[in-house]
Amino acid sequence: MASRRPVRRRAWRFALLFFLPLLLPTATYPQDQWPAPLPPELPWDGQSQELIVAQDDPWITPAERTGLTATPTYDETVAWLQRLAAAAPELNLVSLGKSHEGRDIWMVIASVEGAVTPATLKAAGKPTLLAQAGIHPGEIDGKDAGLMLLRDMTVKGTRAKLLKGANFLFVPILSVDGHERSSPYGRINQRGPVETGWRTNARNLNLNRDYSKLDTPEIQAIVRAINQWEPDLYLDLHVTDGIDYQYDITFGYTGRHGLSPSIADWLDQRLTPALNKDLKARGHIPGPLIFAVDNRDPARGLVGWTAGPRYSNGYGDARHLPTLLVENHSLKPYRQRVLGTYVLLESTLRTLAKHGKQLRRATVADRTRQPERVPLTWKAPDAEPDELEFLGVQWETAPSDISGGECIEYTGQPVTLTVPYFKYIEPEVSVTRPRAYWIPPAWPEVIERLALHGIYLETIAEAREVVVELARLSEVKLAGEPFEGHVPVTAVARPERRTVTFPAGSVRVPTDQPLGDLAVLLLEPDSPDSFFRWGFFLEVLQRAEYVEGYVMEPLARRMLEQSPTLKRTFEKKLAEDADFAADPRARLLWFYERTPYFDDRWRVYPVARE
Numbered sequence: 001m002a003s004r005r006p007v008r009r010r011a012w013r014f015a016l017l018f019f020l021p022l023l024l025p026t027a028t029y030p031q032d033q034w035p036a037p038l039p040p041e042l043p044w045d046g047q048s049q050e051l052i053v054a055q056d057d058p059w060i061t062p063a064e065r066t067g068l069t070a071t072p073t074y075d076e077t078v079a080w081l082q083r084l085a086a087a088a089p090e091l092n093l094v095s096l097g098k099s100h101e102g103r104d105i106w107m108v109i110a111s112v113e114g115a116v117t118p119a120t121l122k123a124a125g126k127p128t129l130l131a132q133a134g135i136h137p138g139e140i141d142g143k144d145a146g147l148m149l150l151r152d153m154t155v156k157g158t159r160a161k162l163l164k165g166a167n168f169l170f171v172p173i174l175s176v177d178g179h180e181r182s183s184p185y186g187r188i189n190q191r192g193p194v195e196t197g198w199r200t201n202a203r204n205l206n207l208n209r210d211y212s213k214l215d216t217p218e219i220q221a222i223v224r225a226i227n228q229w230e231p232d233l234y235l236d237l238h239v240t241d242g243i244d245y246q247y248d249i250t251f252g253y254t255g256r257h258g259l260s261p262s263i264a265d266w267l268d269q270r271l272t273p274a275l276n277k278d279l280k281a282r283g284h285i286p287g288p289l290i291f292a293v294d295n296r297d298p299a300r301g302l303v304g305w306t307a308g309p310r311y312s313n314g315y316g317d318a319r320h321l322p323t324l325l326v327e328n329h330s331l332k333p334y335r336q337r338v339l340g341t342y343v344l345l346e347s348t349l350r351t352l353a354k355h356g357k358q359l360r361r362a363t364v365a366d367r368t369r370q371p372e373r374v375p376l377t378w379k380a381p382d383a384e385p386d387e388l389e390f391l392g393v394q395w396e397t398a399p400s401d402i403s404g405g406e407c408i409e410y411t412g413q414p415v416t417l418t419v420p421y422f423k424y425i426e427p428e429v430s431v432t433r434p435r436a437y438w439i440p441p442a443w444p445e446v447i448e449r450l451a452l453h454g455i456y457l458e459t460i461a462e463a464r465e466v467v468v469e470l471a472r473l474s475e476v477k478l479a480g481e482p483f484e485g486h487v488p489v490t491a492v493a494r495p496e497r498r499t500v501t502f503p504a505g506s507v508r509v510p511t512d513q514p515l516g517d518l519a520v521l522l523l524e525p526d527s528p529d530s531f532f533r534w535g536f537f538l539e540v541l542q543r544a545e546y547v548e549g550y551v552m553e554p555l556a557r558r559m560l561e562q563s564p565t566l567k568r569t570f571e572k573k574l575a576e577d578a579d580f581a582a583d584p585r586a587r588l589l590w591f592y593e594r595t596p597y598f599d600d601r602w603r604v605y606p607v608a609r610e
């Protein structure tokens with residue numbers, strides 16, 4: 001018997017090999033036909049191409065060597081940067097931490113003083129730009145642009161002036177493990193580079209959903225770096241797909257309506273005009289962040305989205321760190337995108353050098369602002385939306401026999417449209433700012449994360465009795481499937497006033513601190529990015545103690561005898577709720593809930609408001 005089985009298996013394998021190509025035609029689809037059939041490329045011949053050095057230049061970057069069509073591996077990138085740093089006294093490399101797979105997350109420190117520590121960098125008093133590439137490794141334009149700029153600022157000397165006015169912190173690859181999951185098939189909607197990394201980290205988590213919950217070593221590393229190096233401005237460099245349009249580089253941030261209005265003013269008045277001017281002068285087509293209402297019909301308009309703190313730009317707004325989200329357009333060639341990013345980085349450094357003092361004042365103003373009501377979610381006003389001039393690309397739609405729906409096809413012809421612009425700038429849900437939050441020591445994973453954000457915490461050494469507001473949760477709904485390694489949960493939270501004794505080791509989180517707004521967004525159960533909504537408090541949703549029917553029955557009878565009001569309420573409930581009336585367990589539970597034996601912490605959100 002033992003000898004016959006393998007023979008059968010081999011026969012099966014043979015049959016599979018023979019017939020599989022016939023059964024699955026995709027398995028024999030010729031490799032050279034795999035390149036994704038993208039919409040037509042728009043012609044481009046921008047002046048920024050002069051930035052590419054000659055092929056025989058000793059400091060040519062690995063991407064330039066390929067004419068900006070390919071991007072180097074992690075090892076090649078790090079080796080090239082180490083060689084550059086060895087030759088340039090302005091540059092130092094520091095590891096911000098390690099990924100799951102043990103790779104260092106490198107940051108380049110570029111300063112005239114050759115600073116290696118936050119203290120020496122800050123001592124010179126210059127403004128500091130932190131730019132990070134590869135949070136989504138398939139969108140790696142920023143890395144290759146940064147390598148070129150670092151070279152030109154140092155050994156080449158053509159951009160040496162930039163460092164006289166501002167320091168430059170540069171993370172070439174944030175999602176280092178995702179970057180090494182490289183193939184030609186990482187980005188189907190994108191025109192190069194020939195091979196790219198994968199969108200998520202080694203645990204399949206999207207780093208640009210992790211800023212509030214801080215699960216990943218990569219985002220923990222960058223938040224630690226933000227706290228230590230205290231950059232004045234933060235850039236998160238991406239590439240976006242979605243609809244086709246003429247813009248090759250788009251960028252945006254939370255506007256005046258958000259939690260950092262003074263910073264938004266500076267970005268509106270100083271940075272945005274400078275970037276637009278410099279990018280246009282070099283032949284690029286800058287635009288605002290583009291999110292279509294409907295990707296199958298660009299004429300329906302665009303959405304001006306207000307990001308929550310799970311995203312870099314929403315996080316920046318919540319912690320009053322000036323933050324710009326940059327999205328190159330995926331349908332533009334890699335060469336054009338890298339050069340646009342170079343011009344954007346250069347222009348940002350120049351603007352920061354010129355107007356950095358003003359930005360610092362704006363940042364201080366926002367950190368001390370501490371509004372009485374904090375918006376948790378945003379909506380578009382009911383009024384007619386604004387109109388926006390949109391540099392689009394013409395399209396046709398036709399019924400599709402593939403999808404059975406409508407299919408959109410872009411023609412490659414530029415077109416200028418006026419479209420509605422739905423701006424999500426009106427607070428939808430907001431809360432009053434409590435004086436502080438209280439967190440019992442039983443929730444260390446939440447307390448640790450607050451500390452990692454840099455939020456100031458007071459830990460009490462002895463138990464303390466405090467009058468607080470606690471939220472009782474009802475209508476609890478768990479998400480049907482996991483999201484980013486969590487089971488998100490929503491509930492209706494009703495406040496109750498209580499006197500609570502917090503044990504030693506409990507933490508008080510005052511909200512009159514620079515990161516007070518962020519604390520509110522992380523701790524209010526109605527905030528979409530709160531630890532509660534991410535599912536960090538699922539334990540309190542479970543009931544642990546029960547009552548036997550033979551105990552509850554006589555007790556319930558006595559309760560009815562003693563309280564005519566209770567009797568009336570019970571009878572009303574029986575009359576109005578047929579399901580309840582027909583459910584003996586629910587009826588006993590109804591009485592149990594009204595006894596002091598019932599768990600007074602069940603469905604009570606344990607983070608209290610002072």
Ligand SMILES: [Zn+2]
Binds near residue numbers: 139208239
């Ligand atoms: Zn991205």
